[in-house]
Amino acid sequence: MRLLLWWGGRALSSAVTLLGISVLIFAALRLMPGGFAETILGPFATPEQKAELAARYGLDQSVLAQYGHWLAAFGTGDFGTSMISRQPVAAELAARLPVTAQLTLLAVAAAVLAGVPLGVVTAVRARPGGGGGAGRLLSGLGVSVPEFALGSLVVFVVSRYGLQTTGYLLPAAVLSIFAISATARTTRDAVLGVLVEQHITAAVARGETPWFIIRHHILRNAAGPVLTLTATITAYLLGGALIVEYLFNLPGIGSYVVQAVGRRDYAVVQAGVLLAAAVFIVMNVLVDLLVGLVDPRLGRRA
Amino acid sequence: MKKLRLDPLSLAGLACLLLLVLPALGSLVDAAGDPDAIVGPRLQPPGPGWWLGTDNLGRSVLPRVMEGVGTTLLLSSAAVLVTAALSAGFGVLAGYRGGYLNELIMRVVEVLYSFPAIVLAVLVAAVAGPGQLAALASIVLVTIPLMTRLVRAAAVAVAGRDYVTAAVISGARLPRVLGRHVLPNVAGTIAVQGTYALSVGISVEGGLSFLGFGVQPPQASLGVLIRQGGTYMMAAPWLIIGPGAVLVLAILSINVFGDGLRDRFEPRETRSLV
Numbered sequence: 155m156r157l158l159l160w161w162g163g164r165a166l167s168s169a170v171t172l173l174g175i176s177v178l179i180f181a182a183l184r185l186m187p188g189g190f191a192e193t194i195l196g197p198f199a200t201p202e203q204k205a206e207l208a209a210r211y212g213l214d215q216s217v218l219a220q221y222g223h224w225l226a227a228f229g230t231g232d233f234g235t236s237m238i239s240r241q242p243v244a245a246e247l248a249a250r251l252p253v254t255a256q257l258t259l260l261a262v263a264a265a266v267l268a269g270v271p272l273g274v275v276t277a278v279r280a281r282p283g284g285g286g287g288a289g290r291l292l293s294g295l296g297v298s299v300p301e302f303a304l305g306s307l308v309v310f311v312v313s314r315y316g317l318q319t320t321g322y323l324l325p326a327a328v329l330s331i332f333a334i335s336a337t338a339r340t341t342r343d344a345v346l347g348v349l350v351e352q353h354i355t356a357a358v359a360r361g362e363t364p365w366f367i368i369r370h371h372i373l374r375n376a377a378g379p380v381l382t383l384t385a386t387i388t389a390y391l392l393g394g395a396l397i398v399e400y401l402f403n404l405p406g407i408g409s410y411v412v413q414a415v416g417r418r419d420y421a422v423v424q425a426g427v428l429l430a431a432a433v434f435i436v437m438n439v440l441v442d443l444l445v446g447l448v449d450p451r452l453g454r455r456a
Numbered sequence: 457m458k459k460l461r462l463d464p465l466s467l468a469g470l471a472c473l474l475l476l477v478l479p480a481l482g483s484l485v486d487a488a489g490d491p492d493a494i495v496g497p498r499l500q501p502p503g504p505g506w507w508l509g510t511d512n513l514g515r516s517v518l519p520r521v522m523e524g525v526g527t528t529l530l531l532s533s534a535a536v537l538v539t540a541a542l543s544a545g546f547g548v549l550a551g552y553r554g555g556y557l558n559e560l561i562m563r564v565v566e567v568l569y570s571f572p573a574i575v576l577a578v579l580v581a582a583v584a585g586p587g588q589l590a591a592l593a594s595i596v597l598v599t600i601p602l603m604t605r606l607v608r609a610a611a612v613a614v615a616g617r618d619y620v621t622a623a624v625i626s627g628a629r630l631p632r633v634l635g636r637h638v639l640p641n642v643a644g645t646i647a648v649q650g651t652y653a654l655s656v657g658i659s660v661e662g663g664l665s666f667l668g669f670g671v672q673p674p675q676a677s678l679g680v681l682i683r684q685g686g687t688y689m690m691a692a693p694w695l696i697i698g699p700g701a702v703l704v705l706a707i708l709s710i711n712v713f714g715d716g717l718r719d720r721f722e723p724r725e726t727r728s729l730v
Binding site: 171174182423 | 564
């Protein structure tokens with residue numbers, strides 16, 4: 155019962171957060187200088203033309219009324235119509251989803267498959283009293299190279315040596331360097347935290363092999379922070395790997411939304427940002443559920 | 457005052473950072489040359505007179521990188537100071553008082569946290585207009601959620617300590633309790649998170665300026681330099697290699713220093729399994 159109440163509260167606060175985001179994004183768009191009328195009609199449009207255009211998209215109503223209409227439509231799954239292309243926003247986003255989804259999937263898979271083992275190995279090999287300078291420096295380097303710097307370098311190398319860029323491998327590789335390093339660091343921290351617990355001492359005393367201890371006593375207990383990080387990375391990448399899309403000319407969701415910001419295509423920006431935030435929040439709730447399943451101690455504490 | 461002991465790697469990070477910052481602050485920039493002066497032919501590889509090469513206008517890259525480091529670090533540091541002040545205030549208040557205030561602050565923080573960072577930065581730039589102010593505001597908004605959360609968590613732990621209860625019983629008012637008893641004990645968290653926020657800030661400024669929404673040319677920042685260098689990358693790779701290396705070095709030194717600070721403020725026992 156208490157657990158049910160807790161999840162109810164969680165759902166409620168998520169809804170409040172989403173509402174806050176919708177207000178923020180709506181207000182931000184209305185605060186931006188210039189409007190989409192200028193973008194469509196050009197600088198020589200007459201006030202009458204602008205007024206007609208505004209009326210067509212309901213922009214002549216009060217801001218509060220606009221917000222109400224938008225939110226009500228959004229609730230029924232109608233994300234509105236792009237003011238530039240006149241296509242439904244949902245269809246336009248769906249057309250760009252495969253690019254974003256593949257990039258995300260590749261990067262997250264790399265992060266989990268490479269980052270978790272790296273983190274575990276560096277943790278169980280850590281010597282008491284610090285040390286592990288090389289590993290620390292390497293994973294530190296991985297989280298220190300911004301996407302745009304690494305991406306520029308990769309684009310340079312590829313074009314200089316005439317390499318073929320096949321599919322999403324290279325852009326995903328650029329994204330995954332950070333993801334792998336961050337995952338490795340978090341895994342290492344989590345495992346180090348478990349290693350000093352008494353049940354590990356007991357396992358060592360029973361003469362269990364390190365590999366057995368890792369599989370049976372460490373992985374589950376250290377899973378919490380790693381799962382949370384993986385969810386965060388996934389959600390952020392789904393929201394748009396803007397810079398990598400820009401560098402590699404990929405038609406993903408991130409570049410679509412940013413282009414829409416430039417054109418003041420309100421419906422697209424509103425839907426894109428709100429959906430990205432919703433994905434982020436839902437992922438976080440799901441991962442909390444998952445963490446509770448993998449490590450029941452944490453579920454109960456929540 | 458306890459002495460702040462750091463391990464060699466963190467000290468190396470700090471030294472490296474100072475090495476990058478000091479020339480930018482001091483008069484050494486003048487010694488390296490005027491960042492806007494045209495010193496030689498266009499797109500020359502590194503050589504005497506232009507140690508990191510020249511750009512598409514024949515300007516020497518070295519003084520431009522120095523100006524860029526200065527701009528980037530100054531902007532990011534200013535932003536992180538704002539973040540630290542706001543996070544400290546809100547985080548301590550939310551953690552100590554709890555209740556509705558806590559709910560409100562945490563909701564606002566979560567709203568900001570749910571935006572993808574670079575999308576948030578682009579939106580800020582669209583509202584405020586591209587420029588330094590947009591970069592600064594973006595860094596603050598991107599770094600504030602995590603820091604406020606962690607400061608709050610630290611404050612919750614401190615709020616239950618005996619010395620805080622003792623202060624309240626002896627009649628200390630809220631500002632005194634927070635300022636004298638809670639804040640000093642979460643200062644370590646603020647320092648550690650501030651360091652990490654600085655590296656995030658540099659990355660955000662770089663990304664935003666790289667997309668053309670941050671610092672505007674002719675002023676140099678590391679992001680601006682890498683953006684401009686990208687155009688002439690094939691003919692003159694030194695245009696991105698120099699600024700890129702400096703950028704990575706700056707972020708890496710800050711992160712390594714932050715790790716050292718964290719080990720110092722939140723020491724843990726460790727053991728090895730093999």
